[in-house]
Amino acid sequence: MTTRRPEGSVTCERGGSGEPRRGTREWRGKRGGCGEPPRTTSGEPPRKVCGAIGTDTRAGPPALTRRQFLGLLAAGAATAASAGLSRAAGSKRGPNLILIMADDLGAKELACYGNTQHKTPHLDALARAGARFKTCYTAPICHPTRFEIMTGQYGCHNGVLHFAGRRGGPKPSDAAEQITSHVTFAHLLKKKGYATGHAGKWQLTGKIPTLVYEAGFDEYCMWAYKHNLPEGVEHTGGWEGKPGAKTSRYWHPSIVKNAKYLSTKPDDYGPDIFTDFVIDFAARHKDGPFFIYYPMALTHGPFYSTPDTTKGPDDRFKNARTNFKANVEYMDKCVGRIVAAVEKMGLRDNTVIIFTGDNGTGGQGKGQVTELGARVPMIVNGPGIVKPIGVRDELVDTSDVLPTLCDFAGAEVPTDRPIDGRTFAPLLRGERFKEREWVFAFLGDGRVLRTRRWLLEKNTPRAFGHLYDCGDSRNGTGYKDVTDSTDTEVAGVKKRFEAILKGLPAPILPPLKPGDPARKRTAAKMKKKGAASP
Numbered sequence: 001m002t003t004r005r006p007e008g009s010v011t012c013e014r015g016g017s018g019e020p021r022r023g024t025r026e027w028r029g030k031r032g033g034c035g036e037p038p039r040t041t042s043g044e045p046p047r048k049v050c051g052a053i054g055t056d057t058r059a060g061p062p063a064l065t066r067r068q069f070l071g072l073l074a075a076g077a078a079t080a081a082s083a084g085l086s087r088a089a090g091s092k093r094g095p096n097l098i099l100i101m102a103d104d105l106g107a108k109e110l111a112c113y114g115n116t117q118h119k120t121p122h123l124d125a126l127a128r129a130g131a132r133f134k135t136c137y138t139a140p141i142c143h144p145t146r147f148e149i150m151t152g153q154y155g156c157h158n159g160v161l162h163f164a165g166r167r168g169g170p171k172p173s174d175a176a177e178q179i180t181s182h183v184t185f186a187h188l189l190k191k192k193g194y195a196t197g198h199a200g201k202w203q204l205t206g207k208i209p210t211l212v213y214e215a216g217f218d219e220y221c222m223w224a225y226k227h228n229l230p231e232g233v234e235h236t237g238g239w240e241g242k243p244g245a246k247t248s249r250y251w252h253p254s255i256v257k258n259a260k261y262l263s264t265k266p267d268d269y270g271p272d273i274f275t276d277f278v279i280d281f282a283a284r285h286k287d288g289p290f291f292i293y294y295p296m297a298l299t300h301g302p303f304y305s306t307p308d309t310t311k312g313p314d315d316r317f318k319n320a321r322t323n324f325k326a327n328v329e330y331m332d333k334c335v336g337r338i339v340a341a342v343e344k345m346g347l348r349d350n351t352v353i354i355f356t357g358d359n360g361t362g363g364q365g366k367g368q369v370t371e372l373g374a375r376v377p378m379i380v381n382g383p384g385i386v387k388p389i390g391v392r393d394e395l396v397d398t399s400d401v402l403p404t405l406c407d408f409a410g411a412e413v414p415t416d417r418p419i420d421g422r423t424f425a426p427l428l429r430g431e432r433f434k435e436r437e438w439v440f441a442f443l444g445d446g447r448v449l450r451t452r453r454w455l456l457e458k459n460t461p462r463a464f465g466h467l468y469d470c471g472d473s474r475n476g477t478g479y480k481d482v483t484d485s486t487d488t489e490v491a492g493v494k495k496r497f498e499a500i501l502k503g504l505p506a507p508i509l510p511p512l513k514p515g516d517p518a519r520k521r522t523a524a525k526m527k528k529k530g531a532a533s534p
């Protein structure tokens, strides 16, 4: 039996399961797949899932080969206009929608998820008056999550299983890596009449300003890496590490706002500027509807002091893990500022706020094909729209965000491509709802597959992986490793999990051992090409 670290612990651990380093590195460079059936709109019954767990015996979509997939993208040249979109029936105005996604924040970091060290009163309040999901999965690392949440597709359908250039990821030049090849939630909501704004960290390959506009956003205010700065602009502010290394996202930040470099001062703090932009955008579009996507810079390292904890200029660029608590709490404060501003504008009853994370906590799950790497918060709040349904056992993952937003907005999801997510807006509204039977996370060819009771962590297609009987637990405690069990019930679960994964073909990549220099070469190559970085 493997007993996992209790939820709420902030002690650094390398493995996601309590086992010594199991699955922490071998996943790298492998390809994953997915098997959730394509879904379209709210309430539409999903098609058969091969060997699905539980009572669902529906068949999954035909799996696409990589060639077929790239062909699909190329043929689609997926701008919103050519994406087979259709407007939802009726013209009823949808609520304002604010999607906030913290960076490198596992579910276990929030007080409402059991953390006893971090104070997160604003998020706790949103959860209390709305919904908090015990289990929400996403990809264990930034880049594929950002594609998944924006497209409603797992990596096997949108082509982004990993960072571009990493083993299992697309090439930087592949259609999949270009945002113009995809239909994003911003395209869909914009088409429905929403004003669309983006703030914070973008982390998709490409050049601004067209990158953000082409993704469906009217305006943006984002942390800009060197290669994201407008032509000819030199960053004159702070740097993370040596000057010239990485532009600062926190103190004296490098920010581009609507295609223009924002000249900042040493005591300017990026998260404040992004949050100000969110509030300003909401105020300017209060006659609505508006949609704001705010992938935050916090709580990703480096762990600098915040405006609430800094002792002065000399303290601002000292990277210390002990600052993590302050970062989490400042992140919560930013959320609180947005909530208060929306309240003050009189928009609270017509605004849905969704809060999640892009992967597990840095150094404590991030990058691992484990539940610890995949499990992020999911809190939804919207007085007058979202019922106070409290702590939820239903499973959700970040592919569900796009169809859920569309459901609230009355917009339809694309019909010309498989959409892996399914709306959980009916549940939030207190309506009849059929929950997912499993959620899925992927990175390269590694997978994490979970039902309410059973969990599979599989970091290579060459072996079954580790199967856990989680019972009623969701936070990693008390999971029983049944991988080697000969119990009939376990054998049945294995068979069904294998059947699901069998329908999710993933190329078998050559083994790449931990520490293989090819990994470093790939990373260096990508850095040179200006691709998104972790």
Ligand SMILES: [Ca+2]
Pocket (backbone or CB within 6 Å): 103, 104, 141, 142, 300, 358, 359
């Ligand atoms: Ca991240």
